[in-house]
Structure formats: C-alpha cells, structure tokens
Amino acid sequence: MALNGFLDIELSVKNPNELGAFWERHGFIRTSDGVYGTADRATVMTIKEGDHRHLSAMHLSCVDESDIADIAKRLESIGVTSRTTSTTLECTDPVLGHVIRIEVGAPTPVRDSGPHAGNRPTERTRWNRRTASIDPSKRRPPRRIGHVVLGSPDIKASNAFYFEGLGYRISDQFAGSSGTFGRVETDHHNLLIHRARVGYLNHYALEVDDFDAVGENGSAVMKENPDSHIIGVGRHLLGSNIYWYMRDPSGNMFEFFADMDHINDDEHWANNVRRSDWGSPDAPAPVEAWGPGPNEAFMAIPDMEEIAQARAKRGLA
Ligand SMILES: [Fe+2]
DSSP states (O other), X not given: OOEEEEEEEEEEESOHHHHHHHHHHTTOEEEETTEXXXXXXXXXXXXXXXXXXXXXXXXXXXXXXXXXXXXXXXXXXTTOOEEEOSSEEEEEOTTTOOEEEEEESOOOXXXXXXXXXXXXXXXXXXXXXXXXXXXXXXXXXXXXXXXXXXXXXXXXXXXXXXXXXXXXXXXXXXXXXXXXXXXXXXXXXXXXXXXXXXXXXXXXXXXOSSHHHHHHHHHHHHHHOGGGEEEEEEEESSSOOEEEEEEOTTSOEEEEEEOOOBOSOHHHIIIIIOOSOBXXXXXXXXXXXXXXXXXXXXXXXXXXXXXXXXXXXXXXX
C-alpha cells in the first residue's frame, strides 16, 4: 500500500486571473474561484496570487488509512513534522517550502475516448474518411496533470523527503543522484527533482491523448503567442514521452506530453529497466531521443534572480 495518485497542483502567480483565463482558452474548465479542472477531473490546478511564481501546493492520494500513519512515521524519522487526521496528512516540503496534502482516495479515472483510428504501413484502421485530427472542432484538450519538475538547492534533503519520507517510487536517476524521476502512479514520472542553484518549479506537465493532441494543443497556444514556444516537438529518452515545452503567461514553463512509459510491475522495472547512472556527473544528461533538445530558453530561467530574492525573503534557499 502506498501513495497512488498525483491529483492536482496549486500555483501562485502574480496575475492569477490572466493564467486562469489562458487555461480556460486552452481547455480547462473553471469549477470555482481560482480552481480549474478538465472534462475528466474537477480539479487539476488551483491558481492563487503570489509575489513570485511558484508551486505552492501538491495534492496526492494514498490507498488507505494505514498509509497516512506510515507516511507520518517515515517523515518524522527524517525530521519532518506533519499534521494528520485518520484520512489526511499535510506537511511542508522542507527545502522548497510548498505544502503537500495527502488524502485517502484515488485519482478519478479519465474517460475512454475510444481508439484513434490511424494508418500504419502494416495496419490500416481508417478507411474512406479523413482523420479527426484535421478537424479543429475536435481538438482534444489536456486530460490531467501528469508531473512536475522541481529544482532543489539541497538535493540530498529533497531526495530524503520525496523518496524516503513520502514514499515516491524511483524510476530512473541521473548520475551522482543529481536528478531522480519518481512516481506515485504508473506514469514513469509524476516528479523529477534535480539539483539547482535555487529552489523553483521547472515545469508542470499536462497529459494529452496522443502525438496529434500534443501538436493540436501546442499549435493553439502558439497561434495566440508565438513567443510561448520553448522546445518541441520531441521524444524524451527517460520516460519516452512526446513533449512540447511552452511558457504560460505567468512565466512558468509547462509541457504538453503524450505516450509516456507506464510501470505496473515495480520489481521488473527496478531489476531490468531502471537506470541509476544516466549521463555523467559533470555534463548534462542527454534528454531527447529525437527532436530539439534543451536550448537557451529551456536552461536559462529568465526570472531566476527574482525567484531567488522572493525565496530569500521567506527564509528559503
Ligand atoms: Fe516533463
């Protein structure tokens, strides 16, 4: 028994209405003030006002009440206090400062949109009609929040918190433990935490149906603001997901992704597939199987100094 769901995130930004309106134009549904969902899930993102852009909370689920007690005990053993009821736990990330909320439950399943008829050289499944992908009225918006990537100035403490304390399962690691992919669902990663000078949200990622849907959603954002493009479209090595990275109006990087690796046999993955030495300790690990890799816009966070100053004011590195 363990964590079993990455439910939603809370972002704090300078202009929450602007970000909310952006996501409403790109497929989110406002469920109440500052709370946005998709057609599949009532809540995927809560947007609040903050003096700088940052992740302010993550909401997870676990299987049963014994998990709440187990997680509280493990957190205590690494010096992190938590507030619990029999079915909920709340604590604060000791390095990054955002709140973690856990409740007994499970993510709402996404609805089945049916097979997407396609034609491969050896498998023709669409006859005598055009693909739905060319019909703009059939755009398929994001389904769910899939993962976040966080930079940490104290990677040792962060790894202890997420993997020993909360119990994220490790999927892959960069050499020297400088970055670790972790999961609470079957996704290859619901979290990547990597070493950084300042604690910050590198990006949040929204899952869409398939390769076409990455293109459809990314193109719609581009049409509105060509400067929102960062990198894409490509396919990652670790996680295998198709990606398109963009910037939202609040300055946060986000990713539309599809076709990630999924793991339902933890032992098989750990013994046969998992890597713990990706890249080298001195050079950035390669991230793309094909497509454009990290560029200047991806690596250089334009408002890093502002984030560093705002965090310092809160006593955070
Ligand atoms: Fe990502």
